[in-house]
Amino acid sequence: MKNNRRKFIKNVSLVGASVVTGAATALESKIQTITYLKRTHFTFGTNNVNLALIGAGGMGTEDTNTCLKHKGVKLVAVCDLYQGRLKEAKEKWGGHLFTTTDYKEILKRKDVDAVIIGTSDHWHKQIAVDALNAGKHVYCEKPMVHSIDEGWEVINAWKKSGKAMTVGAQGTSSVGNEKAKELLAAGAIGDLNYAEGFWARHSSTGAWQYAIPKDASEKTVDWKRYIANTNKIPFDKTRFFRWRNYRDYGTGMSGDLFVHLFSSLHFITNSKGPNQVAAQGGLRYWKDGREVPDVMLGMFQYPEVQEHPGFNLSLRCNFVDGTSGTTYLRLVGSEGSMDVKWQEVVLKRNNVPPGDAFAQAKAKEAGVVESERKKMLPPLETTYRVEDGYKGAHYDHHGYWLEAIRTGGSVLQDPIFGFRAAAPALLCNDSYYQNKFINWDPVKMKVI
Ligand SMILES: NC(=O)c1ccc[n+]([C@@H]2O[C@H](COP(=O)([O-])OP(=O)(O)OC[C@H]3O[C@@H](n4cnc5c(N)ncnc54)[C@H](O)[C@@H]3O)[C@@H](O)[C@H]2O)c1
DSSP, X not given: OHHHHHXXXXXXXXXXXXXXXXXXXXXXXXXXXXXXXXXXXXXXXXXXXXXXXXXXXXXXXXXXXXXXXXXXXXXXEEEOSBHHHHHHHHHHHOTTOEEXXXXXXXXXXXXXXXXXXXXXXXXXXXXXXXXXXXXXXXXXXXXXXXXXXXXXXXXXXXXXXXXXXXXXXXXXXXXHHXXXXXXXXXXXXXXXXXXXXXXEOOSTTTTTOOOOOTTOSTTTBOHHHHTTTSOOOOOOHHHHHTGGGSTTTOOHHIIIIIHHHHHHHHHHHTOXXXXXXXXXXXXXXXXXXXXXXXXXXXXXXXXXXXXXXXEEEEEEEESSOTTOSOEEEEEEETTEEEEXXXXXXXXXXXXXXXXXXXXHHHHHHTTOOOOSSOOOOOOSEEEEEEOTTOOOHHHHXXXXXXXXXXXXXXXXXXXXXXXXXXXXXXXXXXXXXXTSOEEEETTTTEEO
């Protein structure tokens, strides 16, 4: 780690030197500190993969369209509980599709190799387990499970099946996340001691008040099947189409959004997760009958382990945020910080500015004799940005999954990774509702 850091500092200093010796203008020096990220190592085969979609709403549709952009993928069947979505599926992808409201009909089919699970969170575990037991490869949307006690069932079914299963937090497959991982390992920000993430929204759709189709009724929605694994209550179209707001079906702000940040953070740091979770929050504005907060803060203690130093994580989500639209993940270390996005990483290094009186006094105290000749300083800020034509994290994520299916290989976001990312998000809810700190063993994946 120390050698890496020295090498990194040397490399950055050389970039800085070349900027300044050319008597560059401020504009030129800014341009010099931008480097472009490249995707270089995809080698996908093109063997045919026959795909089925279970849960054909917003994300299931996006997943399917993205997966179909890869060569050799064919969609053969679609399952959804709302008739409107099945009709749309045939319009979009062709009248030849087999459609059904019963996912088990899909799993029985011999012409289906792999399924995408894009249902609301409360069905992820059961459909994933049934699909693996039926010998299908699985792409399961995040969060992998709806509650902590479901995690091991998926892991065990996956291990027994020998199939490729990935969880759908696509950010970890982005060139931005890969660059951040490389920079952290090279010592670019020194020792990690703190990380933070933030989600700010202010629109009604951002706050999960989705449009409800005019024809929504018990005739068009298979409500009995929808609630078959949870509390039995009469048909309620709001609960069906705005499921994120209700605890029987969704996992609140942390299960929906924090889980992306855990996935990226764990990938970048090689972490297995925090050992303590605490949350606060409240319902401040969207008082539409929802059962989940619209402002949430989570705090997470990451212990010192072989893979990383001890650090703290602070995550925030605000659906009543006047600034709106801001999302970020920032890693802070002893020598700088990184703002990590899927297509960009901004590295800031805390070089001591020349003329810092306090630092000069301290150096004098320590007996450091300052040279009269001033030295070149490396750049304070470097931006790594994706090259034009990048197909995106989502394309890459499906690509890694297809490659694992075709080669019998593995994916990063297997069920163990998926559970370790989902668990702190779900425990954040548990901490909020139970009003207490929760201790978690991230290695054994058990609440203590
Ligand atoms: N990776 C991402 O960036 C991302 C983004 C958005 C959503 N998601 C995830 O995708 C999932 C779906 O979210 P969405 O926004 O698309 O919701 P959505 O309401 O648009 O779609 C969910 C669909 O699942 C169907 N469904 C529910 N239970 C079913 C069952 N038992 N069998 C068959 N169909 C069933 C519903 O009829 C609905 O059409 C969620 O788990 C969410 O967390 C991930």
